[in-house]
Amino acid sequence: MATRARLQANTESYFAALALAEQRALHSFFDQHVIQDKCRGYIALDEGDYNALPAHLAARVVHTVHGAMLDEF
Template sequence: MQIITTAAAADNAAYFAAVTNADRRAQHSYFDQHVIQDDELGYFAIDEGDYGALTPTLIDRIVYTAPGGIIDEI
């Protein structure tokens, strides 16, 4: 039996909440949604379109990407 500590459970919950948020936002966006891991903030989702070109430091902290769901090509 594996025991999950409270901190690990909270970390997992934060990760899955950010993934859910990114997936939901991606359905209505032209841009990819990334989940970023941050030591101070935990996990959060960003819209690639809000940040333009992502810095290499930010790219290295991406742990999940949901592709944008709106296609602008006809």
């Protein structure tokens, strides 16, 4: 049963992080990444906060939502 609860918690944290990344991407020039985290399951991370992602974070990216704002005017 503990495995099932952990799987459900991970699934919920993934979809919560994905929703946040998609929402942020609409108003950002930077890509939004869903990162796997040992303690919290999944988190959303803004690439603009880190410039290029450090290798230890890049290795844990499970999904990327590209920034939707364009700088071409």
